[in-house]
Amino acid sequence: MIFRGLILLVAMLPGLLHAATHEFKLDNGMRIIVQEDHRSPVVVSQVWYRAGSIDEVNGKTGVAHVLEHMMFKGTKEIKPGQFSRIIAAAGGRENAFTGRDYTAYFQQLEKSQLPLSIRLEADRMHNLVLTEEEFAKEIKVVMEERRWRTEDKAQAQVYEQFNAMVYNAHPYGRPIVGWMNDLEHMTAADAREWYKHWYTPNNALLVVVGDVDPQEVYKLAKKHFGPIKSRPVADRKPQREPEQKGERRIVVKAQAELPYILMGFRAPALNDPETDWEPYALELLAGVLDGNASARLNQELVRDSQTAIEAGAGYSMLSRGRQSLFLLEGTPSQGKTVADLETALLQQVEKIKSSGVTAEELQRVKAQVIAADVYKRDSMFYQAMQIGQLETMGYSWKMLDEYQARLEAITPEQVQEVAKKYLVRDALNVAILDPQPIEPKTNKSQVDPHAR
Amino acid sequence: MRANIQSIKNILMLTTALAFSLQAHAAVKIENWQTSTGADVYFVENHDLPIIDISINFAAGSARDTEEKAGLSAITRHMMTTGAAGMNEEEISRRMADIGAILGGDHDMDRAGFKLRTLSKLPEREQALDIYSKIIQQPDFPEAILQREKIRIIANLKESATKPDSISSKAFMKAIYGNHPYGFNSEPETVAAIQRADLLQVYQTYYSANNAVIALIGDMSREQAAEIAERLTAALPKAASVPALSAVKLPEQTFEQRIEHPASQSHIVLGYPGVRRGDPDYFPLYVGNYILGGGGFVSRLTHEVREKRGLVYSVYSYFMPMAVEGPFQIGLQTKKEQGEEALKVVRDTLDGFMQKGVTEAELKAAKQNIIGGFPLRLDSNAKILDYLAVIGFYKLPLSYLDDFNKEVDKVTTAQIKDAFNRRINPDNLVTIIVGTAQ
Numbered sequence: 001m002i003f004r005g006l007i008l009l010v011a012m013l014p015g016l017l018h019a020a021t022h023e024f025k026l027d028n029g030m031r032i033i034v035q036e037d038h039r040s041p042v043v044v045s046q047v048w049y050r051a052g053s054i055d056e057v058n059g060k061t062g063v064a065h066v067l068e069h070m071m072f073k074g075t076k077e078i079k080p081g082q083f084s085r086i087i088a089a090a091g092g093r094e095n096a097f098t099g100r101d102y103t104a105y106f107q108q109l110e111k112s113q114l115p116l117s118i119r120l121e122a123d124r125m126h127n128l129v130l131t132e133e134e135f136a137k138e139i140k141v142v143m144e145e146r147r148w149r150t151e152d153k154a155q156a157q158v159y160e161q162f163n164a165m166v167y168n169a170h171p172y173g174r175p176i177v178g179w180m181n182d183l184e185h186m187t188a189a190d191a192r193e194w195y196k197h198w199y200t201p202n203n204a205l206l207v208v209v210g211d212v213d214p215q216e217v218y219k220l221a222k223k224h225f226g227p228i229k230s231r232p233v234a235d236r237k238p239q240r241e242p243e244q245k246g247e248r249r250i251v252v253k254a255q256a257e258l259p260y261i262l263m264g265f266r267a268p269a270l271n272d273p274e275t276d277w278e279p280y281a282l283e284l285l286a287g288v289l290d291g292n293a294s295a296r297l298n299q300e301l302v303r304d305s306q307t308a309i310e311a312g313a314g315y316s317m318l319s320r321g322r323q324s325l326f327l328l329e330g331t332p333s334q335g336k337t338v339a340d341l342e343t344a345l346l347q348q349v350e351k352i353k354s355s356g357v358t359a360e361e362l363q364r365v366k367a368q369v370i371a372a373d374v375y376k377r378d379s380m381f382y383q384a385m386q387i388g389q390l391e392t393m394g395y396s397w398k399m400l401d402e403y404q405a406r407l408e409a410i411t412p413e414q415v416q417e418v419a420k421k422y423l424v425r426d427a428l429n430v431a432i433l434d435p436q437p438i439e440p441k442t443n444k445s446q447v448d449p450h451a452r
Numbered sequence: 453m454r455a456n457i458q459s460i461k462n463i464l465m466l467t468t469a470l471a472f473s474l475q476a477h478a479a480v481k482i483e484n485w486q487t488s489t490g491a492d493v494y495f496v497e498n499h500d501l502p503i504i505d506i507s508i509n510f511a512a513g514s515a516r517d518t519e520e521k522a523g524l525s526a527i528t529r530h531m532m533t534t535g536a537a538g539m540n541e542e543e544i545s546r547r548m549a550d551i552g553a554i555l556g557g558d559h560d561m562d563r564a565g566f567k568l569r570t571l572s573k574l575p576e577r578e579q580a581l582d583i584y585s586k587i588i589q590q591p592d593f594p595e596a597i598l599q600r601e602k603i604r605i606i607a608n609l610k611e612s613a614t615k616p617d618s619i620s621s622k623a624f625m626k627a628i629y630g631n632h633p634y635g636f637n638s639e640p641e642t643v644a645a646i647q648r649a650d651l652l653q654v655y656q657t658y659y660s661a662n663n664a665v666i667a668l669i670g671d672m673s674r675e676q677a678a679e680i681a682e683r684l685t686a687a688l689p690k691a692a693s694v695p696a697l698s699a700v701k702l703p704e705q706t707f708e709q710r711i712e713h714p715a716s717q718s719h720i721v722l723g724y725p726g727v728r729r730g731d732p733d734y735f736p737l738y739v740g741n742y743i744l745g746g747g748g749f750v751s752r753l754t755h756e757v758r759e760k761r762g763l764v765y766s767v768y769s770y771f772m773p774m775a776v777e778g779p780f781q782i783g784l785q786t787k788k789e790q791g792e793e794a795l796k797v798v799r800d801t802l803d804g805f806m807q808k809g810v811t812e813a814e815l816k817a818a819k820q821n822i823i824g825g826f827p828l829r830l831d832s833n834a835k836i837l838d839y840l841a842v843i844g845f846y847k848l849p850l851s852y853l854d855d856f857n858k859e860v861d862k863v864t865t866a867q868i869k870d871a872f873n874r875r876i877n878p879d880n881l882v883t884i885i886v887g888t889a890q
Contacts, residue, residue: 039500039501039831040827040830040831040832041827042827042828042831072749080759081749081750081755081759084748084749084750085750085817088747088748088749088750088817088820088821089817089820089821089824090820090821090824091820091821091822091823091824091825091826091827091828092821092824092825093748093825093828094749108828109825109828110824110825110826110827110828113824136762137759137760137761137762138762139762140762140763141758141762141764141765142765143787144717144762144763144764144765144785144786144787145765147716147717147785147787148717148765148766148785151715151716151717152616152715152716152717255614255714255715256611256614257607257610257611257613257614258607258610258611291549292545292548292549293545293548293549294542294545294546294548294549295549298545299542299545302604303541303542303600306600306603309603309604309607309608331607333603333604333607334603334607363550364546364549364550367549367550367551367552368549368552369552370552371551371552371553371554371570371571371576372552374501374502374503374571375503375554375569377501378501378503378832378833378834379832379834380831380832437614438614438713438714
């Protein structure tokens with residue numbers, strides 16, 4: 001079950017697009033991308049706004065996500081809660097999510113219902129009615145969401161604190177859901193300001209994937225989104241992160257049984273898809289360490305040396321803020337400490353820096369990518385997600401066509417080179433979970449429901 | 453990265469919800485036969501994508517465990533992927549990775565299963581099937597790996613024992629099922645007690661062809677599918693048919709358990725044994741529950757607890773139909789200080805629902821959503837594969853998907869009220885609250 005407000009932290013690995021993809025632009029600046037997929041009589045429709053937590057300012061963190069919730073609270077035409085009822089009565093499923101780089105709203109429907117979705121999205125793009133009464137209730141819902149998502153989850157707390165340590169100047173240091181204190185002091189006016197600032201057709205993208213005729217989709221979009229006036233979108237400041245001058249380290253105490261370590265080396269994000277090669281090499285490096293069950297971390301740290309009960313690595317090249325990290329993480333085995341695991345993880349890094357990776361390992365990672373690119377065609381939603389993410393992050397969906405070839409071109413030497421260049425101590429950030437055990441106490445009602 | 457960790461933690465707790473089933477315009481042509489070894493096969497031919505998906509399921513879920521060795525069936529299934537026909541776990545995972553194949557699987561109270569997704573071309577398909585069929589038919593159950601995995605599983609069990617959602621879910625299942633095996637929970641002691649001989653015995657007893665259901669969809673002909681099904685079952689153990697599960701005893705009095713926890717939110721779960729697969733009350737309960745708490749943002753529970761009062765981020769209810777009565781569950785999380793208030797709203801909403809039933813307008817909206825949204829249930833091979841497995845495992849009619857909308861459409865407001873009142877006794881409801889205000 002998915003709930004409104006799903007927050008995506010990490011972009012997905014892209015792959016190739018095979019189906020026909022069509023691109024349109026309305027006079028007001030709104031863009032439309034349609035991908036045909038005729039395997040089932042269904043359609044997924046997503047409206048993406050280039051407005052995420054990256055665009056927030058101090059004191060108002062979480063407002064992008066709060067506005068996402070408020071978008072279901074009615075317009076001049078539609079009463080609060082009616083949006084969901086109308087889509088449900090059309091047999092649809094709908095929700096929305098907010099990320100660092102974007103906010104997106106989606107519906108999945110039988111194909112003949114697409115006009116309904118387009119009409120309702122166009123309506124709430126410019127007619128939202130944001131009342132004090134609805135805001136007062138919904139901000140409480142968002143605070144419950146934060147409690148559930150972050151406050152009561154030890155590893156989520158570590159991740160939040162870790163980002164705050166890693167980014168001093170860049171807005172990626174702030175949680176997407178917002179700091180609790182900011183939520184407590186947020187007002188309906190803050191949400192209205194956000195809406196007015198970013199919700200304009202020239203800052204939006206419609207992505208439709210499904211059993212549709214692209215020209216028909218364009219006509220529909222033109223009819224409903226076309227009349228919406230655009231407003232200029234303010235300049236976005238670069239907010240570059242200053243150079244890190246040495247290792248950073250924190251300890252987070254939280255209720256848990258097992259310790260946990262999260263490590264991140266500052267690494268480049270993809271900037272120019274035409275010329276950059278390092279991000280592709282870093283993706284392959286992450287794949288060699290953790291791209292499949294036989295990859296190095298699982299094989300050597302979990303299975304062989306049994307230093308860890310879990311160990312992982314990750315890197316995402318895609319980011320609107322052009323910031324990335326090469327991440328390592330894990331939970332030590334019983335009898336091992338986080339220090340043991342940190343040493344073991346860094347040894348894996350050193351091994352690649354000194355001895356490189358094998359062609360066979362790289363081939364295995366590439367095989368996963370090639371297969372995943374075929375498998376993803378079994379999910380329209382995923383295909384639409386890829387297009388929307390790339391576009392709102394300031395890349396083009398067309399880079400999917402080149403992705404596989406660029407990955408294929410990377411050599412073992414290049415993988416070793418980026419490991420040497422970026423996985424260095426002075427660019428390292430470490431967060432350690434210091435688990436605080438709890439003793440649950442039970443107060444049972446003194447009956448057994450199955451007793452006679 | 454996060455998903456990776458998730459999957460391991462869930463080995464023992466994974467309940468594939470697949471909660472509600474399906475239906476529609478004969479969009480799916482299912483072929484059905486038995487292998488020469490007696491396994492039931494369900495097949496859908498579809499050449500749109502160069503992929504094949506396969507699952508094989510056995511009646512070897514956690515309901516076959518004993519309370520002393522709870523977790524045995526899950527560990528048996530998991531261990532089958534760690535060594536087979538002399539291939540060690542590294543070879544298995546390396547050879548699967550070399551061809552981009554995905555070996556998955558599910559384990560719940562009723563079923564233990566393995567899934568395979570592979571490219572349909574050669575040599576990928578052949579290599580994937582070779583490993584998959586060895587895992588199913590020639591598992592080695594390496595002793596050293598069993599000892600290592602037990603340690604990992606016990607560590608994760610200890611971790612989950614600190615998490616309010618795990619604590620509430622375990623307490624809930626224990627309370628609604630008592631000594632029925634659906635109520636057994638893996639604990640560090642029960643996992644520690646499991647030995648290799650236990651795994652072998654589970655394998656010999658439950659992993660026979662006559663207890664297997666195979667589902668296949670994708671880029672292969674009926675002849676190829678038949679060959680694959682034979683190949684997957686030719687060398688399975690010979691065993692008697694698995695006996696039916698014992699009947700579920702319904703709670704005879706109300707039960708409320710409060711467990712202290714330092715988290716900021718209370719995790720509240722309410723429920724009762726619910727419905728069986730193929731149960732005559734299934735459709736009235738399913739449609740009725742859509743209105744109560746299954747219909748996401750348009751359900752009564754979400755309206756009352758979240759939209760009107762802002763008390764929660766999520767509140768839901770569902771029936772999980774199983775071989776015998778699976779759980780009917782209502783769940784929510786809210787900050788401790790307002791736990792009692794939220795619980796009262798939930799109980800009042802349920803009481804009103806039970807006493808007054810649903811309105812014609814609500815029923816109409818529910819049918820519009822369920823019937824109108826039917827094509828979304830079958831819009832990928834992955835989804836259809838899961839339906840084939842359910843139809844096969846629970847011996848639902850082959851026309852189940854075709855009839856689904858008709859069955860939904862037949863449901864009346866009177867049937868919903870009647871079915872809920874016969875099946876759920878609100879006086880004997882189980883309530884678990886983890887994290888209570890001081």
